[in-house]
Amino acid sequence: MIAGLLPWAWFLLRDRFGVVTDVLAILLPMLALIVALVVGVLGRRRRAAVAFAVSTLLVGIVGTVGPWIPHGSGTVDASRGVRFAAANIGAGELEGADNLIAQKADVLVISEIGQPLTERLSEAYPEHVAYWDGPAVGVFSRWPMTVLEQPGPDLPGYMLRIHAPSGDFDLIAVHVPKPWYTSGGSSYDAPADTVPYETTVANHHRLIEQIALRAARDDHPVVISGDMNTTDRGRDYRVLAGPLTDAMLNGWGRPSQIGRWAALFVRIDQLFLKPGWCSDDTGWFQVPKSDHHGLVATIGPCKT
Numbered sequence: 001m002i003a004g005l006l007p008w009a010w011f012l013l014r015d016r017f018g019v020v021t022d023v024l025a026i027l028l029p030m031l032a033l034i035v036a037l038v039v040g041v042l043g044r045r046r047r048a049a050v051a052f053a054v055s056t057l058l059v060g061i062v063g064t065v066g067p068w069i070p071h072g073s074g075t076v077d078a079s080r081g082v083r084f085a086a087a088n089i090g091a092g093e094l095e096g097a098d099n100l101i102a103q104k105a106d107v108l109v110i111s112e113i114g115q116p117l118t119e120r121l122s123e124a125y126p127e128h129v130a131y132w133d134g135p136a137v138g139v140f141s142r143w144p145m146t147v148l149e150q151p152g153p154d155l156p157g158y159m160l161r162i163h164a165p166s167g168d169f170d171l172i173a174v175h176v177p178k179p180w181y182t183s184g185g186s187s188y189d190a191p192a193d194t195v196p197y198e199t200t201v202a203n204h205h206r207l208i209e210q211i212a213l214r215a216a217r218d219d220h221p222v223v224i225s226g227d228m229n230t231t232d233r234g235r236d237y238r239v240l241a242g243p244l245t246d247a248m249l250n251g252w253g254r255p256s257q258i259g260r261w262a263a264l265f266v267r268i269d270q271l272f273l274k275p276g277w278c279s280d281d282t283g284w285f286q287v288p289k290s291d292h293h294g295l296v297a298t299i300g301p302c303k304t
């Protein structure tokens with residue numbers, strides 16, 4: 001009985017041990033499978049070991065799939081909707097331009113952008129800003145924008161005010177450094193492709209808290225999006241999802257990263273809305289040569 005219940009303590013302890021449980025959350029599917037196999041094989045003749053193994057496997061499944069369950073955010077006021085898309089272009093750069101333009105987004109956020117793609121997208125979006133170092137973030141809009149904050153050590157991206165016809169809203173467009181064990185800090189000002197874009201797990205958490213703080217103290221509608229490098233089963237995700245709405249859970253969630261990290265089943269490309277805004281018509285799209293799926297949604301003030 002106790003052996004079968006013990007693995008479920010994960011859900012009670014996952015936010016209590018800081019960076020330790022942050023790392024475990026990232027590795028959860030693989031760890032659960034490995035532990036279940038090892039304990040199940042070595043202790044296959046012991047009922048308690050089998051119960052522990054099966055329970056561990058179930059915890060891995062629930063912990064991974066649970067954050068993908070749709071909760072619905074309400075219905076967008078159709079007269080004030082904003083078609084929004086975001087993607088990490090990865091190694092694709094220009095190869096992904098047509099896919100991005102095909103989304104017909106009013107506002108587009110790109111991570112890992114460079115000068116060639118910026119120039120290509122600017123043909124379709126005269127209103128744009130781009131920062132090619134560090135987070136390498138670009139924002140493209142059909143409407144005028146005001147830069148509220150430039151990329152810096154506490155913000156791996158832009159904070160912008162979008163002057164939409166239906167009313168202004170603030171956009172925090174970010175590419176948060178990958179949490180890693182070898183880095184001592186974010187490389188927000190390093191030239192792209194010269195050093196790995198990563199930071200410590202602790203500093204990654206600090207950056208997420210900085211993003212959440214900016215949203216909390218803003219008195220405008222707020223949208224947060226980009227490659228957060230934050231798994232939706234981790235503490236950092238809950239820092240954002242607690243006070244905000246995960247817009248992509250208007251439908252079922254899914255892993256957004258593919259390629260070499262596919263086995264971790266992580267959804268790290270995010271779209272959050274401040275209460276009062278809703279999402280409709282959410283979906284994911286492929287980006288050539290990228291190891292991420294792009295996200296797309298209609299967002300805006302909730303229909304009353």
